[in-house]
Structure formats: structure tokens, C-alpha cells
Amino acid sequence: GAVVSQHPSRVICKSGTSVKIECRSLDFQATTMFWYRQFPKQSLMLMATSNEGSKATYEQGVEKDKFLINHASLTLSTLTVTSAHPEDSSFYICSAQNLAGGDTGELFFGEGSRLTVL
């Protein structure tokens, strides 16, 4: 099956610093990747849809200047949490669809990145 790799898996940073999370599709080309945030005991919350070569589409309530998304190639999307604060501490997960061979809608998820802002 399709593989999505996310890095780093865990990051601890000081308040005010920026953190970059990478999401790679290892064996397929992902024109669209999705970034989610998940707080403890809550469901996935879609933050933005990342399209290769164009600006990301952000969900209502998500600050695009705070959560910078770059999708420079068909296999890489990055999420940068700028000027992170403790309330940004969360589990961030990326996902992608492999549309080759037909759309089943299945999402392939990265391993997730647990961000802790001190």
C-alpha cells in the first residue's frame, strides 16, 4: 500500500520558536495532502488542504499566517507552526490520497508529530 512518512515524530520547543513538520509520500505522487490536528480524546480536525504548486486551502478558524503550509513537490508538504505557544501543543497528522488506479477515497496517514510547546 501507499506509504506516507512524517517527521519529526516528537518535538519539544520553547514558546515563540517555529517548528517545521515534513510529510512525504514515499511511493506515490500526492497532488493533495491534508493536515490535521488532534487534541487528546478528540477527533481529527482538518486544518488545511495542501495542493502541489498552489496555495493551501485553510479551514475556518485556522490562521494561515501561523500555520504555514508549503507543497513544493508531488511528494513533499511541510507545515510550519510559527511563533508557537503552549496552546499549539497537539498531535499533528498529515495524510494523502493515492489516486493512481482509481479513487477509493482511502487516506494514507503519516505517523503523526506530537508537538509540545513549553
Place this chain on the structure above:
Amino acid sequence: GQNIDQPTEMTATEGAIVQINCTYQTSGFNGLFWYQQHAGEAPTFLSYNVLDGLEEKGRFSSFLSRSKGYSYLLLKELQMKDSASYLCAVRDSNYQLIWGAGTKLIIKP
């Protein structure tokens, strides 16, 4: 508004069968998905239903009734490793995925 409802938590015994229900109200329907998520890990795909009926995949089966806005995930021969959260998600008319809050399944020996 769009809504996905599933029980918050369920408990079952190892070796038994458990059914996790999901009801939905969405603007349009383009498929329903079940994902498994172990604590601290990303979700993994379990099943996809777009037509009414039962889809069987090993110990796991998923059922869909579009007229009732209802699905269930059936897990047979439960194993301790099945302890996880099970997420129901519906793709709406805009092909947006609407996620349920997940059902935490606790398996007891």
C-alpha cells in the same frame, strides 16, 4: 449542520463480537470510512462503503444503509490488540471528509 454520531466508549471481552454504530447527517454522501487509531498513533484504514450492504474483510465487517444514514463496524474474535479508537468518517457532496469523534474500544481478557 453536518454531524457524525458514534458512542464514546465501548467495552468487550476477548474472543467476543462487538458492533460499533455510526449515524450521520451530511450534505450529500460520497462514501463512509472506518479507521482504527491506537493511542498516540495515526489512523489506519479499515473499510470503505459507498453502496448499501455489508463489506467483509477478515475479522472486520462494515455495513451501510444510506437511507437510514447508518453504518456499523463489526469486529469478530476480538483480540487484545483491537483495543483502540474507531473513527467513522463520511465524505460529503464536496468530497470533504467529516469525522466522528471516535469510539474507544476497551477489550478485557
